[in-house]
Amino acid sequence: GQQVMQIPQYQHVQEGEDFTTYCNSSTTLSNIQWYKQRPGGHPVFLIQLVKSGEVKKQKRLTFQFGEAKKNSSLHITATQTTDVGTYFCAGTALRTTGKLIFGQGTTLQVKP
Amino acid sequence: NAGVTQTPKFQVLKTGQSMTLQCAQDMNHNSMYWYRQDPGMGLRLIYYSASEGTTDKGEVPNGYNVSRLNKREFSLRLESAAPSQTSVYFCASRSTSGAYEQYFGPGTRLTVT
Numbered sequence: 001g002q003q004v005m006q007i008p009q010y011q012h013v014q015e016g017e018d019f020t021t022y023c024n025s026s027t028t029l030s031n032i033q034w035y036k037q038r039p040g041g042h043p044v045f046l047i048q049l050v051k052s053g054e055v056k057k058q059k060r061l062t063f064q065f066g067e068a069k070k071n072s073s074l075h076i077t078a079t080q081t082t083d084v085g086t087y088f089c090a091g092t093a094l095r096t097t098g099k100l101i102f103g104q105g106t107t108l109q110v111k112p
Numbered sequence: 113n114a115g116v117t118q119t120p121k122f123q124v125l126k127t128g129q130s131m132t133l134q135c136a137q138d139m140n141h142n143s144m145y146w147y148r149q150d151p152g153m154g155l156r157l158i159y160y161s162a163s164e165g166t167t168d169k170g171e172v173p174n175g176y177n178v179s180r181l182n183k184r185e186f187s188l189r190l191e192s193a194a195p196s197q198t199s200v201y202f203c204a205s206r207s208t209s210g211a212y213e214q215y216f217g218p219g220t221r222l223t224v225t
Contacts, residue, residue: 009152033213042202042219043155048211088154098143098162098206099170100214104154 002027004091006103014111019076021106023089030092032065032072033100038085079110113138116217118203124223125193133188133220135203143206144186145214146170146178148199155202161186193224 003026013019023032031050035043047056049065049072056063062075072089086107090100116137125131137144142163147155157170161180175197177189190197200221204214 006154033211035214042216043214044216045211045213048213090155098212099157099160101157102147102155104152 002091002093002101004089004101004103006089006106008106009104010107010109012109012111013079015081016078019079019083019108021074021087021089021108023072023074023091023103025070025091025101027070028094029069030094030096032069032089032091034063034072034074035088035090036085037088037105041085043088076108079108081110081112084108084110115139116203116205116215118201118217118220120220121218122221124225125190126225127194129193130189130191131193132190133201133203133222134185135187135217136185137203137205137215138184139205139207139215140183141205141208141215142183144180145204145206146176146186146188147202147204148172148197149202149219150199158188158201193222195224198222198224 006023033048034046037043047063052069053067054065060077064073086105088105089103119134145160146158149155156172158176159178161167164183167178179187200219202219203217206214
Protein backbone atom coordinates (compact mmCIF):
# COMPACT_ATOMS: atom_id res chain seq x y z
CA GLY A 1 0.00 0.00 0.00
CA GLN A 2 0.95 3.61 -0.15
CA GLN A 3 3.60 4.68 2.35
CA VAL A 4 4.83 8.03 3.53
CA MET A 5 8.28 7.96 5.09
CA GLN A 6 9.55 10.81 7.23
CA ILE A 7 13.08 11.46 8.44
CA PRO A 8 14.69 11.97 10.82
CA GLN A 9 12.66 10.39 13.62
CA TYR A 10 14.26 12.64 16.25
CA GLN A 11 16.26 15.86 16.12
CA HIS A 12 17.89 17.71 19.00
CA VAL A 13 19.05 21.25 18.25
CA GLN A 14 20.38 24.20 20.18
CA GLU A 15 18.04 27.15 20.27
CA GLY A 16 18.79 29.35 17.28
CA GLU A 17 19.88 26.49 15.02
CA ASP A 18 17.92 25.51 11.93
CA PHE A 19 15.87 22.32 11.58
CA THR A 20 14.59 20.36 8.58
CA THR A 21 12.34 17.32 8.30
CA TYR A 22 11.82 15.41 5.07
CA CYS A 23 8.86 13.45 3.81
CA ASN A 24 8.84 10.94 0.93
CA SER A 25 5.88 9.14 -0.57
CA SER A 26 5.98 5.86 -2.48
CA THR A 27 3.36 7.25 -4.88
CA THR A 28 2.42 10.60 -6.37
CA LEU A 29 0.29 12.75 -4.09
CA SER A 30 -2.50 15.13 -4.92
CA ASN A 31 -1.56 17.28 -1.94
CA ILE A 32 0.38 17.18 1.30
CA GLN A 33 -0.49 18.61 4.69
CA TRP A 34 1.69 19.31 7.71
CA TYR A 35 0.62 19.02 11.32
CA LYS A 36 2.31 19.83 14.63
CA GLN A 37 1.72 17.95 17.86
CA ARG A 38 2.97 19.48 21.09
CA PRO A 39 4.03 17.04 23.85
CA GLY A 40 0.89 15.54 25.40
CA GLY A 41 -1.32 17.27 22.85
CA HIS A 42 -3.11 16.49 19.64
CA PRO A 43 -2.08 17.17 16.02
CA VAL A 44 -2.85 20.67 14.79
CA PHE A 45 -2.97 21.60 11.10
CA LEU A 46 -0.21 23.90 9.87
CA ILE A 47 -0.49 24.10 6.10
CA GLN A 48 -1.41 22.37 2.84
CA LEU A 49 0.64 22.27 -0.37
CA VAL A 50 -1.04 21.36 -3.63
CA LYS A 51 1.03 22.48 -6.61
CA SER A 52 4.17 20.88 -7.96
CA GLY A 53 7.21 22.81 -6.70
CA GLU A 54 5.12 24.93 -4.33
CA VAL A 55 6.85 26.82 -1.54
CA LYS A 56 4.96 28.43 1.32
CA LYS A 57 6.21 30.34 4.34
CA GLN A 58 4.77 30.89 7.78
CA LYS A 59 7.10 33.24 9.67
CA ARG A 60 10.19 31.07 10.37
CA LEU A 61 8.69 27.93 8.79
CA THR A 62 9.21 27.14 5.10
CA PHE A 63 7.30 24.30 3.44
CA GLN A 64 8.17 22.81 0.05
CA PHE A 65 6.40 20.33 -2.22
CA GLY A 66 8.59 18.50 -4.71
CA GLU A 67 8.31 18.83 -8.47
CA ALA A 68 7.15 15.23 -8.79
CA LYS A 69 4.69 15.67 -5.91
CA LYS A 70 6.24 12.72 -4.06
CA ASN A 71 8.30 14.56 -1.48
CA SER A 72 8.05 17.51 0.84
CA SER A 73 10.08 19.28 3.48
CA LEU A 74 9.59 21.58 6.43
CA HIS A 75 12.44 23.91 7.39
CA ILE A 76 12.47 25.97 10.57
CA THR A 77 14.92 28.87 10.72
CA ALA A 78 16.42 29.85 14.07
CA THR A 79 14.49 27.43 16.26
CA GLN A 80 12.88 28.57 19.48
CA THR A 81 11.76 26.53 22.48
CA THR A 82 8.17 27.04 21.35
CA ASP A 83 8.98 24.92 18.26
CA VAL A 84 9.27 21.78 20.41
CA GLY A 85 6.95 19.00 19.32
CA THR A 86 6.38 16.35 16.67
CA TYR A 87 5.90 17.40 13.08
CA PHE A 88 3.90 15.14 10.78
CA CYS A 89 3.47 15.22 7.05
CA ALA A 90 0.31 13.64 5.67
CA GLY A 91 -0.39 12.97 2.02
CA THR A 92 -3.49 12.34 -0.03
CA ALA A 93 -3.03 9.85 -2.84
CA LEU A 94 -4.21 10.64 -6.34
CA ARG A 95 -7.82 9.71 -7.08
CA THR A 96 -8.69 9.54 -3.40
CA THR A 97 -10.29 12.17 -1.23
CA GLY A 98 -10.49 12.61 2.47
CA LYS A 99 -7.97 9.97 3.52
CA LEU A 100 -4.58 11.08 4.75
CA ILE A 101 -1.54 8.82 5.00
CA PHE A 102 0.64 10.11 7.81
CA GLY A 103 4.40 9.92 8.02
CA GLN A 104 5.93 8.62 11.24
CA GLY A 105 6.70 12.15 12.43
CA THR A 106 9.86 13.98 13.45
CA THR A 107 10.18 14.89 17.11
CA LEU A 108 12.07 18.14 17.65
CA GLN A 109 13.77 18.96 20.94
CA VAL A 110 15.23 22.45 21.38
CA LYS A 111 17.83 23.13 24.06
CA PRO A 112 17.71 26.68 25.40
CA ASN B 113 -17.42 25.89 19.45
CA ALA B 114 -15.96 22.96 21.37
CA GLY B 115 -14.48 21.48 18.17
CA VAL B 116 -13.87 17.74 18.51
CA THR B 117 -14.48 16.16 21.90
CA GLN B 118 -13.56 12.66 23.03
CA THR B 119 -14.42 10.60 26.08
CA PRO B 120 -12.89 9.15 28.14
CA LYS B 121 -9.44 10.78 28.39
CA PHE B 122 -7.88 7.75 30.04
CA GLN B 123 -8.95 4.11 30.32
CA VAL B 124 -7.43 0.91 31.65
CA LEU B 125 -8.93 -2.38 30.50
CA LYS B 126 -8.19 -6.00 31.20
CA THR B 127 -7.65 -8.32 28.26
CA GLY B 128 -11.02 -9.44 26.90
CA GLN B 129 -13.02 -6.50 28.21
CA SER B 130 -14.98 -4.31 25.85
CA MET B 131 -15.44 -0.58 25.68
CA THR B 132 -16.62 2.23 23.41
CA LEU B 133 -14.72 5.43 22.75
CA GLN B 134 -16.97 8.37 22.07
CA CYS B 135 -16.31 11.25 19.69
CA ALA B 136 -18.41 14.27 18.76
CA GLN B 137 -17.83 17.36 16.64
CA ASP B 138 -19.85 20.56 16.48
CA MET B 139 -18.43 21.97 13.23
CA ASN B 140 -21.00 20.38 10.92
CA HIS B 141 -18.28 18.35 9.20
CA ASN B 142 -19.25 15.41 7.01
CA SER B 143 -16.15 13.23 7.37
CA MET B 144 -14.87 11.78 10.60
CA TYR B 145 -11.92 9.53 11.43
CA TRP B 146 -10.44 7.29 14.08
CA TYR B 147 -6.64 6.98 14.36
CA ARG B 148 -4.31 5.24 16.72
CA GLN B 149 -0.89 6.64 17.60
CA ASP B 150 1.95 4.41 18.70
CA PRO B 151 5.58 5.46 19.28
CA GLY B 152 7.50 5.62 16.02
CA MET B 153 4.43 4.68 13.96
CA GLY B 154 2.80 8.03 13.37
CA LEU B 155 -0.96 8.12 13.08
CA ARG B 156 -2.61 5.09 11.55
CA LEU B 157 -6.17 5.20 10.28
CA ILE B 158 -8.50 2.64 11.86
CA TYR B 159 -11.85 3.56 10.32
CA TYR B 160 -13.37 6.58 8.71
CA SER B 161 -16.80 7.85 7.79
CA ALA B 162 -17.09 10.03 4.71
CA SER B 163 -20.65 11.02 5.58
CA GLU B 164 -23.49 10.14 7.89
CA GLY B 165 -24.52 6.55 7.28
CA THR B 166 -21.25 5.36 5.73
CA THR B 167 -18.14 3.82 7.25
CA ASP B 168 -15.01 2.34 5.70
CA LYS B 169 -11.98 0.47 6.90
CA GLY B 170 -8.66 2.19 7.17
CA GLU B 171 -5.17 0.77 7.49
CA VAL B 172 -5.60 -1.12 10.81
CA PRO B 173 -9.30 -2.05 11.33
CA ASN B 174 -8.90 -5.50 12.87
CA GLY B 175 -10.31 -5.73 16.41
CA TYR B 176 -12.40 -2.57 16.07
CA ASN B 177 -15.90 -1.58 15.03
CA VAL B 178 -17.37 1.85 14.47
CA SER B 179 -20.76 3.51 14.42
CA ARG B 180 -21.63 6.82 12.81
CA LEU B 181 -24.55 7.57 15.07
CA ASN B 182 -25.44 10.85 13.37
CA LYS B 183 -23.57 13.68 11.69
CA ARG B 184 -22.01 14.78 14.98
CA GLU B 185 -21.01 11.49 16.57
CA PHE B 186 -18.63 8.70 15.57
CA SER B 187 -17.85 5.97 18.09
CA LEU B 188 -15.13 3.31 18.17
CA ARG B 189 -15.75 -0.02 19.87
CA LEU B 190 -13.27 -2.60 21.09
CA GLU B 191 -15.22 -5.85 21.52
CA SER B 192 -12.48 -7.88 23.19
CA ALA B 193 -9.50 -5.75 24.11
CA ALA B 194 -5.97 -7.07 23.62
CA PRO B 195 -2.64 -5.69 24.92
CA SER B 196 -1.72 -4.83 21.29
CA GLN B 197 -4.52 -2.26 21.39
CA THR B 198 -2.72 -0.24 24.05
CA SER B 199 -2.34 3.10 22.31
CA VAL B 200 -3.49 6.71 22.13
CA TYR B 201 -6.66 7.05 20.08
CA PHE B 202 -7.53 10.23 18.23
CA CYS B 203 -10.79 11.14 16.61
CA ALA B 204 -10.77 13.76 13.86
CA SER B 205 -13.19 15.52 11.55
CA ARG B 206 -12.47 17.09 8.18
CA SER B 207 -13.21 20.61 7.19
CA THR B 208 -15.63 21.08 4.29
CA SER B 209 -13.81 24.03 2.78
CA GLY B 210 -10.40 25.59 2.29
CA ALA B 211 -7.59 23.10 2.78
CA TYR B 212 -10.00 20.40 3.99
CA GLU B 213 -7.78 20.02 6.99
CA GLN B 214 -8.50 17.63 9.81
CA TYR B 215 -9.35 18.76 13.32
CA PHE B 216 -8.33 16.38 16.08
CA GLY B 217 -9.82 15.69 19.47
CA PRO B 218 -7.67 15.62 22.62
CA GLY B 219 -7.21 11.84 22.47
CA THR B 220 -7.93 8.82 24.67
CA ARG B 221 -5.00 7.05 26.30
CA LEU B 222 -5.92 3.36 26.52
CA THR B 223 -3.96 0.71 28.37
CA VAL B 224 -4.89 -2.96 28.08
CA THR B 225 -3.32 -5.24 30.71
